Amino acid sequence: MKTIEDLGDLRGKRVLVRSDFNVPLDGTTITDDGRVRAALPTLQALLAAGARVVVMAHLGRPKGAPDDKYSLKPVADRLSELLGQPVALATDVVGDSARSTVEALQDGQIALLENIRFDPRETSKVDAERAELAGELAGLADVFVSDGFGVVHRKQASVYDVAQVLPHAVGKLVLKEVASLRKATDDPARPYVVVLGGSKVSDKLGVIANLLTKADRLLIGGGMVFTFLAAKGYSVGASLLEADQIETVKGYLAQAEEAGVEIVLPTDIVVADEFKADSPAQVVPADAIPDGKIGLDIGPASRELFASKIVDAKTVVWNGPAGVFEFEAFSGGTRAVAQALVDAGKNGGFTIVGGGDSAAAVRTLGFDEAGFGHISTGGGASLEFLEGKTLPGIAVLED
Numbered sequence: 509m510k511t512i513e514d515l516g517d518l519r520g521k522r523v524l525v526r527s528d529f530n531v532p533l534d535g536t537t538i539t540d541d542g543r544v545r546a547a548l549p550t551l552q553a554l555l556a557a558g559a560r561v562v563v564m565a566h567l568g569r570p571k572g573a574p575d576d577k578y579s580l581k582p583v584a585d586r587l588s589e590l591l592g593q594p595v596a597l598a599t600d601v602v603g604d605s606a607r608s609t610v611e612a613l614q615d616g617q618i619a620l621l622e623n624i625r626f627d628p629r630e631t632s633k634v635d636a637e638r639a640e641l642a643g644e645l646a647g648l649a650d651v652f653v654s655d656g657f658g659v660v661h662r663k664q665a666s667v668y669d670v671a672q673v674l675p676h677a678v679g680k681l682v683l684k685e686v687a688s689l690r691k692a693t694d695d696p697a698r699p700y701v702v703v704l705g706g707s708k709v710s711d712k713l714g715v716i717a718n719l720l721t722k723a724d725r726l727l728i729g730g731g732m733v734f735t736f737l738a739a740k741g742y743s744v745g746a747s748l749l750e751a752d753q754i755e756t757v758k759g760y761l762a763q764a765e766e767a768g769v770e771i772v773l774p775t776d777i778v779v780a781d782e783f784k785a786d787s788p789a790q791v792v793p794a795d796a797i798p799d800g801k802i803g804l805d806i807g808p809a810s811r812e813l814f815a816s817k818i819v820d821a822k823t824v825v826w827n828g829p830a831g832v833f834e835f836e837a838f839s840g841g842t843r844a845v846a847q848a849l850v851d852a853g854k855n856g857g858f859t860i861v862g863g864g865d866s867a868a869a870v871r872t873l874g875f876d877e878a879g880f881g882h883i884s885t886g887g888g889a890s891l892e893f894l895e896g897k898t899l900p901g902i903a904v905l906e907d
């Protein structure tokens with residue numbers, strides 16, 4: 509892969525950069541700016557080289573049309589503060605505003621296009637539609653730099669197709685992520701423990717089959733737990749459940765047993781009546797969640813169990829919070845997992861935290877980033893990398 513340095517003299521060149529600015533928001537307030545900060549080394553290098561930088565990024569999953577709720581305005585403001593210079597925000601993706609904003613750029617200046625997913629062609633499954641958008645994006649620039657590690661697993665116009673029509677290079681964040689994650693894929697030190705959680709259940713269930721052939725222990729927390737508990741025949745109340753995945757999960761449980769991989773499930777669950785910060789919390793056994801109750805965290809006994817399965821690990825990969833950590837009353841499980849990773853690190857283990865929300869959890873719960881081996885900006889992307897899958901956004905950069 510070519511690097512930014514291989515692109516030659518960039519003064520006056522229009523450089524189109526894909527970043528991952530999919531940050532957690534509370535209204536219009538960014539609650540964790542880790543992904544914005546992670547993008548700085550590439551952007552600063554380009555600006556220092558005198559390039560005219562045009563950044564494209566997505567926020568959330570808007571339905572292919574402009575939607576104020578998903579505007580990148582808060583990101584433009586934060587990026588401007590961090591860079592210490594103005595960031596012009598176009599009000600569209602490839603329309604009049606984008607073109608005039610890019611035309612107005614001087615050397616060493618930067619602009620951000622509005623949420624790329626406001627254009628339905630970005631995520632289209634039809635190659636020609638994505639290629640058409642990529643062609644219009646390419647018209648805004650001379651070269652493309654791919655630095656949105658969190659989206660390199662997506663075959664989308666701004667990640668994949670644009671690299672086919674512009675000279676391209678890999679950005680510093682993608683290079684750093686790949687170097688760190690390789691430590692877990694190239695002959696990982698054992699025991700190798702994977703902790704999964706979060707809410708994108710069906711996205712992540714698929715990776716389990718693959719990790720079952722690689723890890724020694726798989727710990728399941730977060731919203732994913734309930735599909736596992738249901739597969740064991742337990743009732744899960746009103747908790748997050750992917751009923752159509754229950755049979756698949758039964759298959760994983762059987763496959764794990766055959767392969768000698770330990771699947772660790774919580775033994776107790778913190779439940780509430782409503783998905784709300786102040787809904788009173790109650791601890792119940794994992795095999796007896798009352799009707800109507802919503803499981804929002806793993807319980808105290810499970811936290812101890814999980815910690816005991818993590819502290820002696822020599823490689824730990826953690827993706828997805830163990831509970832709804834955004835609500836203080838349901839953050840205990842995530843806090844316990846984070847602490848167990850820190851302890852494993854002290855025992856000589858290499859620990860990786862993956863996922864926008866897991867990384868945010870580590871920081872918002874007050875952990876020192878230095879206590880972890882690598883905090884990845886990728887969620888699904890880091891998992892697919894660890895599975896050994898070919899990531900379209902990286903493969904397309906390889907000449």
Ligand SMILES: Nc1ncnc2c1ncn2[C@@H]1O[C@H](COP(=O)(O)OP(=O)(O)OP(=O)(O)O)[C@@H](O)[C@H]1O
Nearest residue numbers: 706707708730731828831832863864865866887888
């Ligand atoms: N029991 C639960 N029920 C519902 N949501 C849950 C539960 N446990 C955790 N969550 C939620 O999962 C969300 C994070 O899930 P997600 O799968 O997006 O993880 P991630 O680390 O951000 O990975 P990615 O970067 O791929 O999105 C958090 O907002 C958290 O509140």
Ligand SMILES: O=C(O)[C@H](O)COP(=O)(O)O
Nearest residue numbers: 528530658659864887888
């Ligand atoms: O948050 C992420 O994992 C990335 O930004 C990708 O977002 P997506 O899952 O909506 O494609």
